[in-house]
Amino acid sequence: MSAQGDIAVIGAGLVGSALALGLARAGARVTLVDAAADDFHASAANFGLVWVQGKGLGAPDYAALSFRAAQGWDDFATGLEQATGISPAYRRTGGVRIALDEAELDRTRANLARLHNQPGGAQDTEIIDRGELREMLPGVGAEAVGAAYCPHDGHADPLRTLRAMRVMLNSCATIVPMQVTRVRPQHAGFVIEGDTGRIEADRVVLAAGLGNAALAPDLGLHAPLRPQRGQILITERLPKFLDMATHTVRQTADGTVMMGDSKEDAGFDRGTTQAVAREIATRAVRSFPALARARLVRSWSGLRVLSPDGLPIYQASATHPGAYLVTCHSGVTLASLHAGEVARAIAEDELDTRYPEFAPTRFEAAA
Amino acid sequence: MSLFRRTSPPAEAITIEVDGRAVNACAGDTVATAMLAAGFGSIGANVKSGRPSAPYCLIGVCFGCQCTIDGASDAQACLVLARDGMVVETPQPLTRDGGLA
Amino acid sequence: MSKVVDLCVIGAGPAGLAAAARAAEGGLHVLLLDEQSAAGGQVWRNAGTALAGGLMPTTQAEKVYHGAGAALQRLAASGVDHRAGATLVDIAQPETGPETKSAPEAAPGPEAMVEITWRAPFGAEAPRVRQTAARAVIAATGAQERPVIFPGAELPGVMGVGAIQTAYKQSGLVPDGEGVVLAGHGPLLLLTLAQIRAAGGRVAAVLDLGPPGAMAAAARALPRALIGDPALMAQGVGLMLRRALSGVPVHRGVTGLRAHGTHRTGSIEAVSFTSAGRARRLPARLLGVHDGVIPNAQVSRLLSLRHVWDAGQGAFVPVRDADGAVAPGIWIVGDGAGIGGAGIAAVDGEQAALAVLARTGRARTRGAASGPQARRAAFRRGAFPARADGRACHR
Amino acid sequence: MGVHATDDALICRCENVRVADVLAALGTGIDGPNRVKAMTRCGMGPCQGRICANPLTRLIAAETGWSPDTVGALRIRPPLKPVLLMDYLAPEIVPELSA
Numbered sequence: 001m002s003a004q005g006d007i008a009v010i011g012a013g014l015v016g017s018a019l020a021l022g023l024a025r026a027g028a029r030v031t032l033v034d035a036a037a038d039d040f041h042a043s044a045a046n047f048g049l050v051w052v053q054g055k056g057l058g059a060p061d062y063a064a065l066s067f068r069a070a071q072g073w074d075d076f077a078t079g080l081e082q083a084t085g086i087s088p089a090y091r092r093t094g095g096v097r098i099a100l101d102e103a104e105l106d107r108t109r110a111n112l113a114r115l116h117n118q119p120g121g122a123q124d125t126e127i128i129d130r131g132e133l134r135e136m137l138p139g140v141g142a143e144a145v146g147a148a149y150c151p152h153d154g155h156a157d158p159l160r161t162l163r164a165m166r167v168m169l170n171s172c173a174t175i176v177p178m179q180v181t182r183v184r185p186q187h188a189g190f191v192i193e194g195d196t197g198r199i200e201a202d203r204v205v206l207a208a209g210l211g212n213a214a215l216a217p218d219l220g221l222h223a224p225l226r227p228q229r230g231q232i233l234i235t236e237r238l239p240k241f242l243d244m245a246t247h248t249v250r251q252t253a254d255g256t257v258m259m260g261d262s263k264e265d266a267g268f269d270r271g272t273t274q275a276v277a278r279e280i281a282t283r284a285v286r287s288f289p290a291l292a293r294a295r296l297v298r299s300w301s302g303l304r305v306l307s308p309d310g311l312p313i314y315q316a317s318a319t320h321p322g323a324y325l326v327t328c329h330s331g332v333t334l335a336s337l338h339a340g341e342v343a344r345a346i347a348e349d350e351l352d353t354r355y356p357e358f359a360p361t362r363f364e365a366a367a
Numbered sequence: 368m369s370l371f372r373r374t375s376p377p378a379e380a381i382t383i384e385v386d387g388r389a390v391n392a393c394a395g396d397t398v399a400t401a402m403l404a405a406g407f408g409s410i411g412a413n414v415k416s417g418r419p420s421a422p423y424c425l426i427g428v429c430f431g432c433q434c435t436i437d438g439a440s441d442a443q444a445c446l447v448l449a450r451d452g453m454v455v456e457t458p459q460p461l462t463r464d465g466g467l468a
Numbered sequence: 469m470s471k472v473v474d475l476c477v478i479g480a481g482p483a484g485l486a487a488a489a490r491a492a493e494g495g496l497h498v499l500l501l502d503e504q505s506a507a508g509g510q511v512w513r514n515a516g517t518a519l520a521g522g523l524m525p526t527t528q529a530e531k532v533y534h535g536a537g538a539a540l541q542r543l544a545a546s547g548v549d550h551r552a553g554a555t556l557v558d559i560a561q562p563e564t565g566p567e568t569k570s571a572p573e574a575a576p577g578p579e580a581m582v583e584i585t586w587r588a589p590f591g592a593e594a595p596r597v598r599q600t601a602a603r604a605v606i607a608a609t610g611a612q613e614r615p616v617i618f619p620g621a622e623l624p625g626v627m628g629v630g631a632i633q634t635a636y637k638q639s640g641l642v643p644d645g646e647g648v649v650l651a652g653h654g655p656l657l658l659l660t661l662a663q664i665r666a667a668g669g670r671v672a673a674v675l676d677l678g679p680p681g682a683m684a685a686a687a688r689a690l691p692r693a694l695i696g697d698p699a700l701m702a703q704g705v706g707l708m709l710r711r712a713l714s715g716v717p718v719h720r721g722v723t724g725l726r727a728h729g730t731h732r733t734g735s736i737e738a739v740s741f742t743s744a745g746r747a748r749r750l751p752a753r754l755l756g757v758h759d760g761v762i763p764n765a766q767v768s769r770l771l772s773l774r775h776v777w778d779a780g781q782g783a784f785v786p787v788r789d790a791d792g793a794v795a796p797g798i799w800i801v802g803d804g805a806g807i808g809g810a811g812i813a814a815v816d817g818e819q820a821a822l823a824v825l826a827r828t829g830r831a832r833t834r835g836a837a838s839g840p841q842a843r844r845a846a847f848r849r850g851a852f853p854a855r856a857d858g859r860a861c862h863r
Numbered sequence: 864m865g866v867h868a869t870d871d872a873l874i875c876r877c878e879n880v881r882v883a884d885v886l887a888a889l890g891t892g893i894d895g896p897n898r899v900k901a902m903t904r905c906g907m908g909p910c911q912g913r914i915c916a917n918p919l920t921r922l923i924a925a926e927t928g929w930s931p932d933t934v935g936a937l938r939i940r941p942p943l944k945p946v947l948l949m950d951y952l953a954p955e956i957v958p959e960l961s962a
Contacts, residue, residue, distance in 0.1 A: 012892065282953065424613060441950075447505070
């Protein structure tokens with residue numbers, strides 16, 4: 001199956017858009033099927049971390065994948081900006097996971113030790129003490145007792161990244177707004193049916209986040225996904241006080257400050273709660289007391305797309321060659337690879353051979 | 368020269384401080400109407416460009432008058448009754464006629 | 469500070485005042501939150517001061533604030549816990565269901581609480597955010613001027629004509645000196661023009677942004693729309709308008725409105741526009757603009773309610789059932805549910821309060837009609853002024 | 864959407880988003896107010912759509928030919944007004960943190 005021929009990517013969020021870009025670059029004629037419905041779902045609720053530290057505990061390949069993704073972000077971001085004039089505002093500033101008490105620091109230290117002992121190690125992540133942290137981040141709160149620091153961590157603006165990819169895709173792919181109801185194999189290739197009609201394609205990539213679960217079975221793909229709600233708070237613009245990314249607070253290129261990292265099992269309800277808002281605000285102010293006087297302007301939530309072990313699923317269908325599934329819950333971090341090596345693996349029909357550890361067969365073995 | 372003048376019988380006089388200068392006002396004014404009466408054409412500032420912004424709605428909808436009053440930066444001048452001795456800081460320090468200081 | 473109340477009313481304009489007082493008179497414990505500094509909303513802003521002769525001659529105040537005095541006295545006597553300057557932050561429904569809600573089929577059991585998050589008035593001790601559980605909520609957050617989009621609209625020196633009205637009602641301020649231009653259509657523009665002239669001010673020009681004939685229609689609608697009791701005002705205002713418009717250049721069919729100025733001074737320098745095919749530029753310091761009023765939809769949108777577009781009003785209105793309920797334990801009344809003016813707002817508020825009382829088994833007053841009968845009764849009493857933008861309301 | 868809303872007019876005065884910026888974002892599935900907001904920041908400022916929501920729906924309806932009901936409106940989330948983070952915290956930890 002050559003890289004040529006036409007391929008449909010279903011889902012126009014961060015994952016689908018990056019894959020569509022990569023496939024177009026690999027020479028395929030790409031149709032990006034966008035469920036529209038005036039919502040970017042998980043992509044609009046992404047915190048924007050390009051994060052390596054702590055990733056892949058017990059899954060060295062995921063640690064390596066995250067590391068390669070961070071390394072690939074400079075070229076990915078530069079490529080987008082040169083092509084569109086829109087900067088994804090990516091900065092590899094190094095990242096810290098701040099511990100606000102000794103128990104937290106001990107947990108972080110223990111996880112790090114286990115990461116060090118697995119193949120590939122902990123990607124240069126190390127524990128820094130209160131003094132070093134204060135030197136790095138003068139605005140850090142008195143309760144911070146130390147942190148895990150990784151030089152490869154950074155952050156980018158998810159919406160600007162999505163916008164830049166969209167502008168590029170307008171010229172190198174066909175974007176079809178359609179609420180997809182079914183994707184069926186047919187004699188040669190696949191047919192995609194939805195509210196605005198039907199599309200045929202030689203090959204099809206499911207990249208519709210939580211929507212993959214319903215579409216996968218007809219194609220012999222396995223997408224055991226569940227939603228995990230994350231709430232995000234954002235302030236108005238503040239003078240620049242935080243360049244580095246932290247896992248719960250980051251100051252964007254616009255100067256607004258995002259706060260988050262909550263985890264709730266709330267099904268598909270994308271509401272927000274005052275209780276979680278208070279928890280997030282409290283942790284943010286304990287981490288950076290100057291935030292106490294910042295104006296909170298909005299809170300919203302998104303649904304992380306979680307596989308049973310939280311790792312990505314990359315699958316090529318065994319029963320219906322030409323059908324692929326790509327899902328993860330770090331759409332920003334992995335965007336550089338989705339637009340690069342992962343798209344090439346699909347184009348060259350090598351997805352399962354190059355990423356065996358991310359095939360969903362790992363769940364059957366464990367079940 | 369102020370865009371507005373008072374036409375009602377004089378009410379109890381009070382004084383508020385705006386960007387360090389004493390401004391005469393009346394009891395019953397909101398901070399916004401007190402500043403408009405004293406000749407301030409603008410009160411807030413655009414959160415992106417920093418350029419001075421002015422009351423457009425005067426009912427708490429447009430945020431053209433968002434400023435810091437007695438240390439609280441989430442105040443809308445049009446919703447806060449002016450009280451004697453209040454300290455108002457506009458996001459962009461302004462001169463008497465509302466222009467940039 | 470989390471306590472439980474029977475009813476939380478948001479907004480102390482005509483609708484909110486009627487709802488809160490009626491519910492309290494029926495025996496409910498009512499918390500009334502209003503972000504304005506005093507009860508009355510926009511139409512009855514600063515009514516207390518005005519009716520006590522503080523702002524304008526009491527004869528004029530009684531016309532402008534028709535009905536306000538009674539409503540404020542009723543509130544004071546009703547025992548409602550009124551918090552002026554309190555800002556609504558969030559409303560969490562008993563169970564945050566799917567993204568879009570339709571009007572409720574079955575109201576939840578009496579114990580399903582609505583969680584109100586609000587910020588205590590300016591100057592209260594931190595943390596100012598408080599939470600109160602309410603068995604029912606009536607949102608009466610009123611209307612706002614429809615934003616007029618044109619180049620230069622954001623310059624200091626450009627304000628809503630409603631804002632100019634607010635400056636007058638709040639502090640007796642009237643536009644002063646040269647270069648005062650009003651642009652827009654509808655009765656509010658004419659009323660403001662008349663007030664400026666009556667206070668000895670000058671209006672350099674009126675730019676009629678409305679379709680042909682709108683200015684005349686607005687003049688006819690004015691008495692009913694804004695001054696409350698139509699019968700009292702009909703003759704006087706027509707005369708006042710003819711006098712107010714005399715000597716003021718009116719430019720009709722205006723397009724391409726633009727305000728010129730810098731952000732460095734507190735006023736604009738000029739307005740430019742096209743009228744009768746000719747490009748014009750007038751020196752100006754203050755430009756008042758007005759294109760009708762629309763519901764303030766922040767609360768109805770926060771609740772993810774279904775809305776429908778009302779072409780007549782040029783705005784979305786929330787879908788409600790007969791007595792204004794929009795979700796389990798939640799009602800929306802007054803201009804926030806669709807522009808109708810002070811008269812219908814009070815009826816709407818009263819009606820929702822009756823529904824809350826009925827739900828809690830305390831609807832003592834037998835004679836109180838509810839639903840469509842109350843609306844028809846009010847209609848017969850002529851309590852349905854045309855809307856501010858001159859069109860008879862048909863809600 | 865009003866004959867005065869030229870391309871250089873600001874439809875969102877909080878985030879300085881011009882009518883032209885909204886028009887540039889429309890198309891290929893970016894034709895709902897919330898997606899236009901994600902692409903242009905229209906509606907992300909302190910007033911949270913109180914000024915731009917009505918004009919934005921009417922502008923998109925005029926451009927796409929759809930009815931306003933089909934276009935829809937900006938979603939509103941808490942807090943309804945900007946609130947100091949300090950006012951959100953539990954009472955006992957406010958003093959030392961906001962000093």
